[in-house]
Amino acid sequence: MSPDICIVNFYTVNGRLGLHKDCDESEGSLVKGLPVVSFSIGDSADFLYGDQRDEGKAEKVKLESGDVLIFGGESRHVFHGVTAIHPDTAPKTLLGETNLRPGRLNLTFREY
16 A cells, blocks of 8 residues: 545544545555555544444444554445544643644545
């Protein structure tokens, strides 16, 4: 993988992103199942993923500041989203040294 795209999202403490699939990359990248690499910074978030666009059937994992999530291959095409941001969970040293606002900063790298 040679990432050439970085998507930056900031989620406020009330931020959400419904279940969706990422399919804007090139057909070659999607067919190969090249991975998405996601870095979480700041407050913790509930990340859902599954085979259907149904939050009730999705699996949930809590992503904390510093976590890296990689999904590629067959899992590259799963539905995924963020259902909650957990306020006041960011490392205090991070907040003190960066003045990061309350919420979650997410950097997602992929290859077009």
